[in-house]
Amino acid sequence: MLRTAMKVPLLDLRLQYERLRPEFEAAVAEVMASQALILGPKVAAFEEQIAEFVGVPHAVGASSGTDAQLLIYMALGLGCGDAVLTSPYTFFSTVGGLVRLGIEPVFADISPETFNITPQTARTALENSCVREKYGQLRTFRGNRLKAVMPVHLFGQCADEGFSDFAAENGLLLIEDAAQALGAEIPYKGGWQRAGALGDAAFFSFYPTKNLGAFGDAGMAVCKESAIAERMRAIRNHGMTRRYHHPIVGGNFRLDALQAAVLSVKLPHLDSWSNQRRKNALLYKQAFAEFGDAVVSLPVESRAADEKRHHHIYNQFVIRSPFRNALREALAQDDIGTEIYYPIPLHLQECFAGLGYKTGDFPEAERAAAETLALPIFPELLPEQIRFVARRISEFHARITMCNPGAREKMSLCDPGTSTKSMSSS
Ligand SMILES: Cc1ncc(COP(=O)(O)O)c(C=O)c1O
Structure with a gap:
């Protein structure tokens, strides 16, 4: 077989x-000349841009997505004695932020x-982990009051809009972990709204590898209530409301003006980058269909594809393979960059052992952790690079199923519904 040399990095910023x-x-240069380096007019301008882009009244810049998340919990008054329902299959920060408080x-x-x-899975979790008290309040078996539900719009695909009703039915706050989903859209009440506008509060990350990436760490919290926004503004600056007056305890979660200036340059391009990511995803799907890969499972969009709508903005293009680790090694030999998001689900992380979860508690999260692999999807990727990656994966799967006749059965034991045919909606 003739091999053409073609490097395909996971991301090339x-x-x-x-x-x-x-630009x-x-x-x-403008920020440097002004020497207004922390918060200030550049941050205020970027906050306004984000509030308008997301369609929410308030946006509060923070030093990272993780810190934006802390701002939200602290401003909402969440802490010891409280519980939040969320995903075990996400970046550590989603849960690390909770446990820290x-x-x-x-x-x-x-x-x-x-x-x-x-x-649906959230309802099952309520049944398995909580009791409903006299006035309908939910208390976990550990004795904490369930106060909020926090879906994660993972890999850039919006979680189900039904979380809005779920939160209302159960008297919970709705917080969105939209760290990976700035610009993604959720169908809502006959129209569409952006991720971050569904709940009471949401946060975004501008970590450099995100769809909108800063030149370092940066994040943003958004919310609907002005009192919460005001609390967040104080908390990000040591709880200070007037110079050296601290009615509440906060921290240093401030956004740098340089990061805000860079992000303001990038934001107007975000929708076109998201479009390009969606086009790249389609190219992958077409290429895998053409190469006849019967093993790979491709990302599923839970909403019908609509050219004008971005339900999934593909912060990551994540496939599944029952031979994930060997596949990753083979691709590395071809200079194709990949990443595993995430190899250990959070309920099995060593630092959360005290929560008492065990292997088998969340089988789908555990299976995803064993099978998923993120492929290059960044907007500047070339069509020939996408075809090259899809071809190498298809060749690998063809090879491994030929050398190992039991492999297909092993795969179908994993899940009969995850072949290319059934998983690859457009
Ligand atoms: C799902 C999710 N939540 C939270 C975060 C935290 O954001 P940051 O890295 O900006 O602190 C990230 C970023 O990696 C993330 O992907």
């Missing part, structure tokens, strides 16, 4: 940088198709 370089340089995480399993928790 330099391409985006080079295209917008003069970055001008924006950064003494909040108990209660887990619901994920959908094997979207990797997100659903209102």
